[in-house]
Structures are given as structure tokens and as C-alpha cells.
Amino acid sequence: MLEFVLIAVVKSIVVLLGLLLMVAYLTLLERRLVAHIQVRVGPTRVGPWGLLQPIADGIKLFLKEDTIPSQADRLLFFLAPGVSLAAAFATFAVIPFGNEIQLLGHRIPLQIADVNIGLLYVFAISSLGVYGLILGAWASNSKYPILGGLRSAAQMLSYELCLVFSVIGVLMISRSVSLADVVAGQSRLWFVVLQPVGFLVFLIASFAEVNRLPFDLPEAENELVGGFHTEYGSMKFAMFFLGEYGNMITASAIITTLYLGGWHGPFLPPVVWFLIKVIAFLSFFIWVRGTLPRFRYDQLMKFGWKVLLPVSLANIIVTGLVLAFVD
Amino acid sequence: MGIVLAILRGLWLTISHVFKRPVTVFYPERKRDVNPRFRGLLALSLDEEGFEKCVGCGLCARICPSCAIVVDAAETSEDEPYSRAERYAKNYVIDIGRCIFCGYCVDACPTEALSMTPRYEMADYERENFLFTKSRLLANGKRMTKQEEMLA
Numbered sequence: 001m002l003e004f005v006l007i008a009v010v011k012s013i014v015v016l017l018g019l020l021l022m023v024a025y026l027t028l029l030e031r032r033l034v035a036h037i038q039v040r041v042g043p044t045r046v047g048p049w050g051l052l053q054p055i056a057d058g059i060k061l062f063l064k065e066d067t068i069p070s071q072a073d074r075l076l077f078f079l080a081p082g083v084s085l086a087a088a089f090a091t092f093a094v095i096p097f098g099n100e101i102q103l104l105g106h107r108i109p110l111q112i113a114d115v116n117i118g119l120l121y122v123f124a125i126s127s128l129g130v131y132g133l134i135l136g137a138w139a140s141n142s143k144y145p146i147l148g149g150l151r152s153a154a155q156m157l158s159y160e161l162c163l164v165f166s167v168i169g170v171l172m173i174s175r176s177v178s179l180a181d182v183v184a185g186q187s188r189l190w191f192v193v194l195q196p197v198g199f200l201v202f203l204i205a206s207f208a209e210v211n212r213l214p215f216d217l218p219e220a221e222n223e224l225v226g227g228f229h230t231e232y233g234s235m236k237f238a239m240f241f242l243g244e245y246g247n248m249i250t251a252s253a254i255i256t257t258l259y260l261g262g263w264h265g266p267f268l269p270p271v272v273w274f275l276i277k278v279i280a281f282l283s284f285f286i287w288v289r290g291t292l293p294r295f296r297y298d299q300l301m302k303f304g305w306k307v308l309l310p311v312s313l314a315n316i317i318v319t320g321l322v323l324a325f326v327d
Numbered sequence: 328m329g330i331v332l333a334i335l336r337g338l339w340l341t342i343s344h345v346f347k348r349p350v351t352v353f354y355p356e357r358k359r360d361v362n363p364r365f366r367g368l369l370a371l372s373l374d375e376e377g378f379e380k381c382v383g384c385g386l387c388a389r390i391c392p393s394c395a396i397v398v399d400a401a402e403t404s405e406d407e408p409y410s411r412a413e414r415y416a417k418n419y420v421i422d423i424g425r426c427i428f429c430g431y432c433v434d435a436c437p438t439e440a441l442s443m444t445p446r447y448e449m450a451d452y453e454r455e456n457f458l459f460t461k462s463r464l465l466a467n468g469k470r471m472t473k474q475e476e477m478l479a
Binding site: 033035036037038039040041287288290291292 | 337341348351
């Protein structure tokens with residue numbers, strides 16, 4: 001029993017530290033990549049190739065003055081960034097990032113917890129993330145945050161639907177909601193081949209889910225002055241930031257798990273394959289950010305409800321029909 | 328369909344930029360050449376025989392839109408032949424903190440004593456150091472001629 005707990009704790013700590021490190025360097029990757037897209041070089045001064053830049057940024061954020069608006073709801077104002085951060089990282093608990101390994105005579109599956117309702121857990125927790133945004137926006141008691149918060153609520157609601165509907169195709173093929181089973185089902189053929197439409201819908205909805213361009217309306221620096229985190233500063237802002245980038249990593253990991261065969265891949269160790277796929281998706285997120293302008297709010301809603309939702313529903317029906325005839 | 332094509336074209340364009348050479352100039356280590364007529368830090372100069380070209384007429388101070396120049400003129404004498412004329416600038420101060428680098432003073436100068444150098448790094452920690460006195464402006468003039476030789 002103790003052994004079981006110990007292994008789980010060690011795995012959690014390792015994954016959490018790994019995630020935090022990835023988040024830190026994701027900011028650097030984003031700045032460098034967007035810079036190169038704009039024919040600049042990005043941060044190169046702090047350390048070789050700017051490798052110490054995330055650490056410098058972290059120290060700077062730690063040392064900043066922590067202000068709270070005088071009319072703010074203090075309790076919620078404190079809690080909101082935590083909710084956002086916790087939801088982003090808790091999702092990772094069910095994502096399998098490698099095969100079983102043998103370590104000191106124990107068989108350790110490289111997944112913190114193989115929950116048999118893994119996918120439901122993922123959607124439940126990642127939907128909680130929006131509470132962080134809305135509570136933070138509400139608690140700030142200021143106009144731009146509340147506009148951003150409202151937008152994020154509406155956006156999450158519309159796109160969560162497409163997200164879940166597009167995954168149903170995968171579930172119908174794998175016949176399991178456990179993510180470990182989903183990955184095991186892709187040992188020969190990745191689901192992206194069987195579910196190209198579902199993959200596209202999921203990818204697009206993921207952009208909305210993690211508030212990235214072209215769907216970053218809750219933040220919208222140039223119209224809402226940062227949206228929900230306008231009034232936040234110092235470490236609380238950093239926590240929102242960590243949450244957002246953590247969400248990006250989680251979204252990439254889920255796409256990898258559901259559609260790109262998880263840790264499956266030839267020659268290299270499973271964990272390496274998993275990392276390669278996740279980083280490729282992260283780069284794609286950044287690449288799209290450097291390319292597309294922001295959608296208008298009505299366009300966003302129209303696209304979500306009139307295009308993505310019907311397409312994902314049609315995908316379910318077609319998948320069901322094909323499965324029925326194949327069986 | 329058109330939209331999808333446009334998005335793909337956009338993605339292709341941005342990824343092709345990644346492999347271009349960045350246009351960034353690593354500033355403190357590398358500096359871009361300025362235009363030959365660049366309006367940088369002001370300088371006073373001497374003539375071929377070492378006299379100050381400035382005759383202390385004060386036209387530069389009169390025309391300066393931001394009142395950055397102060398000229399106190401005095402008579403030259405046998406003992407103090409600073410300039411070739413009857414008068415010279417006893418005190419000549421340009422407050423570079425006020426200067427807007429319009430170059431009117433250079434145009435106004437009847438003896439071509441004032442000129443603008445390609446120097447543009449004038450940041451300082453002390454306010455007093457923004458006051459460029461006659462000796463500092465003359466030193467700039469010497470430096471300028473060296474730079475001009477290099478440009479030529």
C-alpha cells in the first residue's frame with residue numbers, strides 16, 4: 001500500500017516538475033519562434049541563445065509588486081489563478097506518456113493514474129479551468145476583465161461541445177474511455193487516419209479551449225488590455241500565465257494521445273516519441289499564432305455553432321454507419 | 328474552401344520566413360552606418376590655423392526653437408586671440424537635453440563653426456553632463472573630422 005502511494009507521489013512530482021520546466025521553456029520557444037516568423041531573433045541575451053530568459057522572467061515576476069484593486073473580491077481574487085493553474089496541471093494525471101518500465105523490481109506504468117473514465121476526467125477538469133478565468137474576471141471588479149471573462153465563458157461553452165463530440169468517433173473505434181486503452185488501440189494505425197475530420201475539429205476546438213490565437217478573445221491584448229488578467233500582476237499573473245501554457249501542453253498531449261498514437265513510434269523510446277509529438281503540436285500552436293489574426297466575436301460563435309458542431313455531429317453518424325457495416 | 332486555402336498559404340508564408348536571415352542588428356556590438364547627412368551631436372570646429380571659427384554672434388542661440396544654446400560673447404584682444412574676428416564666444420553651452428536636433432543653428436551659423444556629427448549615443452546618468460560646453464563641443468569637432476575622413 002505504502003509502496004503504491006510512494007510510487008504515485010514520486011511520479012506526480014516528476015511529472016509536475018517536468019511540466020513546469022516545459023512551461024518555462026515553452027515561453028522561450030514561443031518568443032524565439034514568433035520572432036523568427038517575423039524575421040527577428042527574439043531574446044538571445046540572457047544565457048547562451050537566451051536559454052536563461054525564462055528564469056530571469058520568473059525572478060522578475062517574483063519580485064514585482066503585488067497589487068490588489070481596492071474594490072476587488074479579495075478571496076476570489078486570490079483563488080482564481082490557483083484554480084486556473086490547478087486545472088491545467090491536474091488534467092495531466094491521466095495522460096499516458098510512455099510504456100511500462102521496470103525500475104527496482106517494480107512494473108511502473110508511465111501514467112500517474114489509469115482511470116477507467118480517463119477521457120471524461122480530462123474534459124471535466126479542463127472545463128474547470130474556465131472557472132479560474134471567470135472568477136478572476138469577476139473578482140477584479142473592473143470592466144475589461146469582466147468582458148474577457150464573459151467572452152471566455154461563451155467561447156468555452158460553444159467549443160467544449162465540439163471538442164467532446166469530435167472525440168466520440170475515437171471512443172467508438174477504441175471502445176474504451178480509458179486513455180491507456182485508447183493509446184493501446186493505436187499500436188498499428190493512428191486514429192488520425194481513421195478520424196481525419198474528427199482530428200481537424202478537435203484541433204480547431206483545442207485552439208479555442210486553450211485561448212490561443214486565432215481564438216484568444218478572452219485576452220485580446222489590443223481590445224481588452226489583457227482581458228481577464230488585466231488587474232493581475234506579479235506572481236498571480238504568473239500563475240494565470242503558467243495555467244495558460246500548461247493548458248497548451250495538456251491540449252497537445254491529449255491530441256497526441258487521442259489521434260497520433262500517444263507514445264507509439266519506431267526506434268526511439270516511447271517517452272521520447274511522446275515528447276516529440278507534443279512539442280511538434282506546441283510549435284504548431286505557436287506557428288498558427290504567428291500567422292492568423294484574431295477572429296471577431298460573432299465570427300467565432302458562428303464558426304463554432306454553424307460549422308464545427310454540424311461537422312462533428314456528421315462525423316459521429318458517419319463513423320457509426322461505417323462501424324456498423326464493417327462489423 | 329477559399330478560406331482554408333488562404334490559411335494554408337498564410338502558414339506557408341510564415342514558415343518560409345523562419346528560414347530567412349533575421350534582420351536584427353545586434354546593437355551594442357554592431358552599429359549600423361548612419362546617413363552621411365545624419366543630424367547627430369553638435370560640434371564646434373577650429374580653422375586651419377587653430378583659431379575658433381565661432382565669432383560669438385549668437386545667431387544660433389537666437390534661432391534655436393528650444394532655447395538650448397547660450398552664447399556669452401567677449402572682445403578678443405592681443406593676449407586672448409581666440410578667434411580671427413573682434414569677438415569670440417567666452418561661454419558657449421548647448422543643453423543637449425533640450426536640443427531637438429533640427430539643425431537650424433548649423434544653417435544659421437555665418438562662419439560655419441557649428442556642424443552636426445554622426446554621433447548619437449548621448450545617454451548619461453547625470454543631468455549636468457547634458458550641458459555641452461565650448462571645450463567639449465570643440466573636442467566633438469575634432470572627433471568629427473576624424474569620422475568624416477573615415478566616411479570619405
